[in-house]
Amino acid sequence: MSISVPTDTERWRCAQCGNLTRFDVTRTVRSRDYLHLDLSGASRVEESEVLAETVEHVRCRWCDAVDAVDVVPRPAAEASAGQEQAAEPA
Numbered sequence: 001m002s003i004s005v006p007t008d009t010e011r012w013r014c015a016q017c018g019n020l021t022r023f024d025v026t027r028t029v030r031s032r033d034y035l036h037l038d039l040s041g042a043s044r045v046e047e048s049e050v051l052a053e054t055v056e057h058v059r060c061r062w063c064d065a066v067d068a069v070d071v072v073p074r075p076a077a078e079a080s081a082g083q084e085q086a087a088e089p090a
């Protein structure tokens with residue numbers, strides 16, 4: 001089963017318990033990082049750019065369901081989409 005990654009207007013919802021906010025995500029990330037090393041040789045990442053990302057597994061922190069997430073609209077996106085379709089009076 002492939003996992004759909006939410007866009008800017010979407011979010012995950014656990015299909016089993018409805019959790020919207022807490023997930024353990026296992027993902028493969030290809031990134032380009034700016035490492036800033038101090039004179040002792042210790043490094044830290046000061047900038048990180050994600051070049052590619054693949055979500056492998058999503059586990060719900062509430063009910064432990066694995067890869068059982070639905071992609072649903074975020075509240076703001078849902079509201080604006082509703083306005084466009086319904087054209088409710090202000």
Ligand SMILES: [Zn+2]
Nearest residue numbers: 014017060063
């Ligand atoms: Zn759940």
